[in-house]
Amino acid sequence: MPELPEVETIRRYLAPVLAGQRIVKTQVLLPRQIAYPAAEDFTARLQDATILHVRRRGKYLLLGLSADLTLIVHLRMTGSLVYEQEAFEPDAHTRVIFLLSSGNALVFRDTRTFGRLYALYPHELAEAKGLAKLGPEPLTPSFTAEALMEQAKRTTIAIKPFLLDQKRVAGLGNIYVDEALFVAGLHPQRRASSLRTEEWQGLKEAIEVVLRAGLADGGTTFRDYRNGSGGQGHHQEHLWVYDREGQPCRRCGTPIQKIVVGGRGTHFCPHCQGEVMP
């Protein structure tokens, strides 16, 4: 579900409302979603910790706590993290509840239960397997066309799975990769190593454009995504290609096609997005 714009939307809402609050109690309803440490130790570590700040890296939410602890949340496909200000009853998909000193609660819900939570001390950060390996963060100066191009020299894969690999760029998922490739005018099955210098520059800028557009709309909600206050995003109303199979391209009117690339459903305009072999 959530990609960089969705996770960042959640972060922006939660950061000011959580800062300064103490975790009064942690209730783990589905222990297997606690990746590290074991659920009992997880709750013990968090007991009475104060939330200092809320940061993000790629699709990981990083809550900096007192006592040098970091509460890490990865929402994977269907997770949500919502600040509940009314009295609430856990529903069928409520997995973890953090009761806070304000009397409100931070609630982790997850239908498919792929999401993972960690409470780590600095020397344990490698327990969050993907976190340390993340590539450059888009929307920061570390993200450059040159770095992308350099990565592509050593691979034979198509540009679509290339961009989905979090080690190459952090935070992109299936929606925004399809959107970025449309904006850049690149066919998803092009070999990454076949892109010319100008195409890498255009792709880098397209990634920035689609991520900023998603952020401006508060993310994309198809079904499960909710922002930090439980609301929906609106970017699904402005997508170029994703989930638009058979509908006319917003640029040229040609029906959007859906194919499978790297095992993932892939939407593109056969007219606007060039050739597989340029």
Added chain:
DNA sequence: CTAAGTACCTGTCCGC
């Protein structure tokens, strides 16, 4: 090392 396949889960939708 890369790359591809599979596993992890629940829910929804589509065709029969």
Added chain:
DNA sequence: TGCGGACAGGTACTTA
């Protein structure tokens, strides 16, 4: 209506 199968926004592990 009911049922089986395909598919879904992501990652980690295994295998070649």
